[in-house]
Amino acid sequence: MLLTIHVWRQATAEDDGEFVAVSPVEAREDMSILDLLDAVNETLIRQGDDPVSFDDGCREGICGKCGVTVDGVPHGPDKNQASCTQSLRAYRDGDEIFIEPMRAGSFPVKKDLSVDKKALRRVAKEAKFPVALKALGNAGCISCGACVAACPNGSGQLYVGTLLKELPPLAKTPEERNERSSKVLDAAEHEFGPCSLLGDCTEVCPAGLPLENLTAVARENLRRMNPEKYS
Numbered sequence: 001m002l003l004t005i006h007v008w009r010q011a012t013a014e015d016d017g018e019f020v021a022v023s024p025v026e027a028r029e030d031m032s033i034l035d036l037l038d039a040v041n042e043t044l045i046r047q048g049d050d051p052v053s054f055d056d057g058c059r060e061g062i063c064g065k066c067g068v069t070v071d072g073v074p075h076g077p078d079k080n081q082a083s084c085t086q087s088l089r090a091y092r093d094g095d096e097i098f099i100e101p102m103r104a105g106s107f108p109v110k111k112d113l114s115v116d117k118k119a120l121r122r123v124a125k126e127a128k129f130p131v132a133l134k135a136l137g138n139a140g141c142i143s144c145g146a147c148v149a150a151c152p153n154g155s156g157q158l159y160v161g162t163l164l165k166e167l168p169p170l171a172k173t174p175e176e177r178n179e180r181s182s183k184v185l186d187a188a189e190h191e192f193g194p195c196s197l198l199g200d201c202t203e204v205c206p207a208g209l210p211l212e213n214l215t216a217v218a219r220e221n222l223r224r225m226n227p228e229k230y231s
């Protein structure tokens with residue numbers, strides 16, 4: 001099929017960006033969104049333009065590096081799939097698709113579709129690496145940031161709740177657990193917006209993590225406020 005792709009172009013973090021139409025882009029149903037961006041770049045290069053920058057990695061839904069917003073949805077139209085494992089089955093010959101960066105106040109655009117998602121690492125770091133990575137890995141979280149981008153408040157509650165839910169068995173002592181959880185809560189409050197329990201995060205999470213994970217944030221906040229009662 002031949003598509004028109006309206007792709008976000010932004011030279012630097014400081015510049016204003018805009019959608020630029022790229023057409024015709026040849027695509028197949030079994031291509032992923034990243035494959036489609038490769039096809040966009042082939043068209044751009046053929047037309048004498050610079051290729052578009054985007055975050056790329058394993059292309060197997062494992063590393064969490066990829067992620068763009070497709071027609072307003074972080075990662076793309078298929079539920080709970082990373083951009084690199086999405087298909088183009090929803091599209092037909094002649095369709096127009098809008099692709100822009102993952103949007104969140106805590107994810108500044110670096111160039112075109114590439115964003116800085118270090119806010120996630122700054123929060124996880126407070127639980128100490130490699131414990132934090134083990135905790136997230138145990139839950140299947142790939143640290144892609146789609147939950148933050150899907151939330152109108154830019155909340156990272158699904159990511160933070162997942163981290164806090166998995167931390168307790170990995171801490172050597174109750175004191176260590178309390179200290180790490182408390183630091184994660186402070187960092188999350190600093191980096192992300194508040195949660196309004198809208199649930200948009202779970203629709204896009206490639207790991208299919210449930211809304212129940214959010215309760216770990218409330219639990220650790222209660223423990224912090226009243227450690228004697230919630231030991």
Ligand code: SF4
Nearest residue numbers: 141142144145147205
């Ligand atoms: S919780 Fe899901 S959407 Fe959020 S960073 Fe982890 S894998 Fe990505």
Ligand code: FES
Nearest residue numbers: 058059064066084
């Ligand atoms: S490129 Fe690794 S998860 Fe998409």
